[in-house]
Amino acid sequence: MIKKICLLLTLVLLYSCGSSSKVRTAPTKITTTKKNTTVKTHSGSTRTNSSSSENSKPSEVLEATSKIKVTTEIVNAYIGKFNETAKENMRNHGVPASITLAQGILESGAGVGTLCVKANNHFGIKCHTGWTGDSVRHDDDSEQECFRKYSDPAESFRDHSLFLTTRSRYSALFKLPKGDYVAWAKGLKSAGYATDPKYPEKLIGLIERYELYKYDSEVIGGGYTKPMIKKDTTTVNAEVSGSTYKVAQGDTLYSISRKFNVTVDELMKINNLTSNAIAIGQIIKVKS
Structure with a gap:
């Protein structure tokens, strides 16, 4: 009898353990990854955006001794650094500070061009006959041409003024x-x-866009009068259709903005442009 009771208890215990057994699994770890996107900047390089986006910076192409893309911040920094030098040369030599700055921006790539960095040559002035100062070799119209080298940027600005004042063709x-x-x-x-x-148009465009004429006004004083820029109404009538304009050879966003009395920023906004680069034949909205 006792054996039967023990056997019965054993069976009950085994059944109870089997019915209550469970499989334990390790908890699933969920890893979230912050999505990054790689975008191309106006300068041609790439940057990575996280969940917060950065405002794109407008850029423009400057000729210098080779085409260079710079941001407006770089151009403004150049102006801030050299406007006093340009005004001093205007007082001493008569070359408008606006012209000096615009040429410096264009020829030096706003200070980041190779020739400017290597030789402090802001105006692309070549050695020419009679130059006895330092020089560097740089590919331009021909390979390894001789360009003047300066120990200080101020010397380049002064030499630019002397270059214009001492040559009869500029008199x-x-x-x-x-x-x-x-x-x-x-x-x-x-x-x-x-x-x-298009050299005159490029200089005038830079002067208008960055208001370089104000430095002429500071030198001249109360007698300063800002020059008027005539619009080419013939071209406007021929190329404009309603609220759009077909880009012709030599056009820039700045020249188009002048024709239709709008700002470059407005043109870029209504055309969803991220830079001021345009192509011949491109249709540009001139009214929103």
Whole structure:
């Protein structure tokens, strides 16, 4: 009897353990990864965006001794650094500070061009006959041309003024009204300073966009009068259709903005442009 009771208890115990057994699994660990996206910047490099996005910075292409893309911050920094030097040269030599700064920005790539970095040469001035100072070799119209080298940027600015004042072909420029950067820009091209047919337009564009004329005004004082820029109404009538404009050869966003009395920023906004680069034949909205 006792054996039967023990056997019964054993069976009950085994059944109880089997029915209450459970399989334990390790908890699942869920890992969330912050999504990063890689985007191309206006300068051609790449940057990584996290959940917060950065405002894109507008850029423009400057000729220098090779095409260089710079941001408006770089250009403004250049202006802030050299506007006093440009004004001093205007007082001493008569070259409008606006013209000096615009040429410096264009020719040096706002200070980041190779020739400017290597030789403090802000205006792309070549050695020419009679130059006895230091020099560097740089590929330009021909390979390894001789360019002047300066120990200090101020020397380059002074040499630029002397270059214009001591050559007879530029003498007519100094008879122009003081601060007339429009006439100066066109006069430099006519006198052979640059071969680029759009050189005057590029200088005027920089002066207007960055308000470089205010430095002429600071030197001249109360008698300063900002020059007027004539609009080419013939081109406007031929190319405009309603609220759009077809880009022609030589057009820039700045020149188009002048034709239609809007700002470059407005054109970029209504056309969803991330830079001021445009192409011939491109249709640009000129009204929102």
